[in-house]
Amino acid sequence: MSAEFSLPIRVYIEDTDAGGIVYYVNYLKYLERCRTEFMRALGTDRAAISDEGWMFVVSSLALTYRQPAKLDDQLDATAAVVAVKGAAIQFAQSVKRGSSCMVEGDVTIACVDRVSGKPRRLSPELKQQLEARMQNKETST
Amino acid sequence: MSAEFSLPIRVYIEDTDAGGIVYYVNYLKYLERCRTEFMRALGTDRAAISDEGWMFVVSSLALTYRQPAKLDDQLDATAAVVAVKGAAIQFAQSVKRGSSCMVEGDVTIACVDRVSGKPRRLSPELKQQLEARMQNKETST
Amino acid sequence: MSAEFSLPIRVYIEDTDAGGIVYYVNYLKYLERCRTEFMRALGTDRAAISDEGWMFVVSSLALTYRQPAKLDDQLDATAAVVAVKGAAIQFAQSVKRGSSCMVEGDVTIACVDRVSGKPRRLSPELKQQLEARMQNKETST
Amino acid sequence: MSAEFSLPIRVYIEDTDAGGIVYYVNYLKYLERCRTEFMRALGTDRAAISDEGWMFVVSSLALTYRQPAKLDDQLDATAAVVAVKGAAIQFAQSVKRGSSCMVEGDVTIACVDRVSGKPRRLSPELKQQLEARMQNKETST
Numbered sequence: 001m002s003a004e005f006s007l008p009i010r011v012y013i014e015d016t017d018a019g020g021i022v023y024y025v026n027y028l029k030y031l032e033r034c035r036t037e038f039m040r041a042l043g044t045d046r047a048a049i050s051d052e053g054w055m056f057v058v059s060s061l062a063l064t065y066r067q068p069a070k071l072d073d074q075l076d077a078t079a080a081v082v083a084v085k086g087a088a089i090q091f092a093q094s095v096k097r098g099s100s101c102m103v104e105g106d107v108t109i110a111c112v113d114r115v116s117g118k119p120r121r122l123s124p125e126l127k128q129q130l131e132a133r134m135q136n137k138e139t140s141t
Numbered sequence: 142m143s144a145e146f147s148l149p150i151r152v153y154i155e156d157t158d159a160g161g162i163v164y165y166v167n168y169l170k171y172l173e174r175c176r177t178e179f180m181r182a183l184g185t186d187r188a189a190i191s192d193e194g195w196m197f198v199v200s201s202l203a204l205t206y207r208q209p210a211k212l213d214d215q216l217d218a219t220a221a222v223v224a225v226k227g228a229a230i231q232f233a234q235s236v237k238r239g240s241s242c243m244v245e246g247d248v249t250i251a252c253v254d255r256v257s258g259k260p261r262r263l264s265p266e267l268k269q270q271l272e273a274r275m276q277n278k279e280t281s282t
Numbered sequence: 283m284s285a286e287f288s289l290p291i292r293v294y295i296e297d298t299d300a301g302g303i304v305y306y307v308n309y310l311k312y313l314e315r316c317r318t319e320f321m322r323a324l325g326t327d328r329a330a331i332s333d334e335g336w337m338f339v340v341s342s343l344a345l346t347y348r349q350p351a352k353l354d355d356q357l358d359a360t361a362a363v364v365a366v367k368g369a370a371i372q373f374a375q376s377v378k379r380g381s382s383c384m385v386e387g388d389v390t391i392a393c394v395d396r397v398s399g400k401p402r403r404l405s406p407e408l409k410q411q412l413e414a415r416m417q418n419k420e421t422s423t
Numbered sequence: 424m425s426a427e428f429s430l431p432i433r434v435y436i437e438d439t440d441a442g443g444i445v446y447y448v449n450y451l452k453y454l455e456r457c458r459t460e461f462m463r464a465l466g467t468d469r470a471a472i473s474d475e476g477w478m479f480v481v482s483s484l485a486l487t488y489r490q491p492a493k494l495d496d497q498l499d500a501t502a503a504v505v506a507v508k509g510a511a512i513q514f515a516q517s518v519k520r521g522s523s524c525m526v527e528g529d530v531t532i533a534c535v536d537r538v539s540g541k542p543r544r545l546s547p548e549l550k551q552q553l554e555a556r557m558q559n560k561e562t563s564t
Contacts, residue, residue: 012318014164014311018157018212019537024481025155025455028448029296036294040354058447062485068540071159072322114442117491153459155452160396165340166314169307170437177435181495199306203344209399213463255301258350296446300439300494307437353441 003133004080005038009095011073021068027103028061031093034077035109042129054120056109059088063105073097084130087111087119144274145221146179150236152214162209168244169202172234175218176250183270195261197250200229204246214238225271228252228260285415286362287320291377293355303350309385310343313375316359317391324411336402338391341370345387355379366412369393369401426556427503428461432518434496444491450526451484454516457500458532465552477543479532482511486528496520507553510534510542 009030017023039056069075076096083090087110094104111120122130150171158164180197210216217237224231228251235245252261263271291312299305321338351357358378365372369392376386393402404412432453440446462479492498499519506513510533517527534543545553 010315012311012315013158013160014166014314016159017154018159018161019154019478019480020159020161021480023155025448025451028451029294032296032448033292033294055442057442057444057491058488060485060487062483064483065481068480151456153452153456155455160337160339162339166307166310169310170435173307173437174433174435196301198301198303198350199347201344201346203342205342206340209339295440295442296448298441299436300441300443301436302441302443305437 004078005034005041007034007037007077009033009075009077011069011071011075013071016071019068021070022073022102024065027063027065027069027095030075030077030095031079031103031107032058034079034093035091035107038079042126042133044126053114054111055114056089057112059108059110061105061107063103063107065103066101069095069097069102075102081130081133082106084122084127084134086121089122089130145219146175146182148175148178148218150174150216150218152210152212152216154212157212160209162211163214163243165206168204168206168210168236171216171218171236172220172244172248173199175220175234176232176248179220183267183274185267194255195252196255197230198253200249200251202246202248204244204248206244207242210236210238210243216243222271222274223247225263225268225275227262230263230271286360287316287323289316289319289359291315291357291359293351293353293357295353298353301350303352304355304384306347309345309347309351309377312357312359312377313361313385313389314340316361316375317373317389320361324408324415326408335396336393337396338371339394341390341392343387343389345385345389347385348383351377351379351384357384363412363415364388366404366409366416368403371404371412427501428457428464429499429501430457430460432456432498432500434492434494434498436494439494442491444493445496445525447488450486450488450492450518453498453500453518454502454526454530455481457502457516458514458530461502465549465556467549476537477534478537479512480535482531482533484528484530486526486530488526489524492518492520492525498525504553504556505529507545507550507557509544512545512553 011022015022015026074097078094078096079091080093081089082092088108090106090108093107095102111122112118113120152163156163156167215238219235219237220232221234222230223233229249231247231249233245234248236243252263253259254261293304297304297308356379360376360378361373362375363371364374370390372388372390375389377384393404394400395402434445438445438449497520501517501519503515504512505515511531513529513531515527516530518525534545535541536543
């Protein structure tokens with residue numbers, strides 16, 4: 001995988017609103033689909049981690065909306081790891097149509113215990129995989 | 142409660158699509174909100190039954206769409222019990238704007254075990270409450 | 283295209299509910315994505331028809347839910363034309379996981395004027411294409 | 424109206440995900456419902472402004488998620504105007520359950536032309552109303 005992970009997204013009518021554009025909330029679904037496929041590519045799918053008693057939750061996000069996407073648009077959602085902490089991962093993410101940017105910003109997800117909701121340290125394996133992706137980024141881009 | 146339970150619903154931008162009308166899928170959310178409030182009025186809320194190890198799932202539905210609702214519309218979702226079986230409840234439901242009907246039809250929900258997914262008989266108390274509502278219907282409407 | 287059109291669908295967290303399964307309403311999104319891609323394969327995408335001043339709306343549906351799908355499932359949504367009328371198309375549709383059926387039933391969509399909302403006859407070209415698909419079905423399945 | 428506008432929100436099954444909590448994306452719907460009712464209370468509903476050829480779009484947001492809400496929770500979404508610019512309004516917003524904060528942060532919306540998508544200055548009346556709300560805030564809180 002290259003440093004920036006990318007997932008193609010088709011805009012369906014379910015994604016739009018009466019303004020004739022993609023409802024701003026739905027870009028967050030695109031961003032999460034991309035993070036999910038990124039984690040799956042690393043071998044960490046959500047069903048698996050759920051069985052192990054933990055889950056990822058979004059702890060913060062900061063997004064800027066640049067321009068609207070429309071029905072039938074073919075978009076790309078992107079995700080790149082920018083920081084790995086004890087129990088959290090920070091991603092730089094975007095949704096693009098070709099070279100045009102619809103939305104961009106940062107999303108931080110935290111690893112928490114499924115029952116207590118308390119933070120839980122990332123496994124060393126996952127931490128290592130994520131850091132390797134960051135090093136890739138520095139050297140290959 | 143009268144035989145037909147009714148819940149006011151405001152149409153927000155989240156409910157609409159690029160056709161400028163309420164996205165047809167979202168009426169099903171309105172119908173479920175109404176069933177949920179109906180069950181809550183009977184003293185059976187979803188969090189409670191989840192703790193008891195069962196849940197309701199929709200087993201079938203048949204809906205006819207009559208006319209579209211629009212942004213900012215003030216609607217009413219309705220639900221009336223039409224049949225109570227061992228592990229299932231059939232509702233006649235609608236979404237209306239004043240006397241105009243947007244959507245109407247039948248929705249059947251089944252009581253299932255939360256883990257196995259197998260049908261589970263309604264409790265005698267709930268069955269009795271639901272049947273009382275049906276009797277209300279026959280006599281009072 | 284074969285008589286039954288099929289679209290692969292991945293289940294994301296956005297599609298699930300607190301029951302731990304796909305929220306029953308969201309299957310309707312899958313069914314519509316499939317109809318949309320079917321129409322696109324016929325050369326009739328929604329953005330195009332919107333420019334021509336008409337749109338498709340769902341006029342009725344009847345669905346039976348057989349079993350639940352879960353997070354990360356890889357599903358297939360299917361659509362087959364079963365009837366073509368003056369201003370309406372009836373589809374037999376399903377959502378499957380391998381050979382297991384999650385949901386199946388009929389969905390009828392109507393062609394309406396975008397402004398007045400009144401029924402509008404299908405173009406002869408589209409009608410012909412849809413009927414050819416039905417003939418395929420009869421002869422090739 | 425007091426300086427902070429508040430809207431009660433009930434959590435329905437549609438709002439939850441397989442983690443058993445409110446899906447993080449859906450809080451943004453709550454926040455928008457609150458902004459919508461705030462604007463309606465000022466006499467500026469979305470249907471009206473749509474007829475005048477403009478609309479509000481979200482231009483940026485920054486949110487921190489503090490703790491999860493659950494099925495059947497009774498929440499309050501809040502909105503307070505913190506800045507009024509030529510074509511934009513910045514809100515401080517939150518979703519709370521009693522005194523517990525689920526989500527809080529800033530959301531900026533921009534007034535744009537419905538067709539061109541270009542920024543459009545707020546009407547003097549609306550600007551004045553919004554500023555009055557800010558002054559209220561300074562004096563009354």
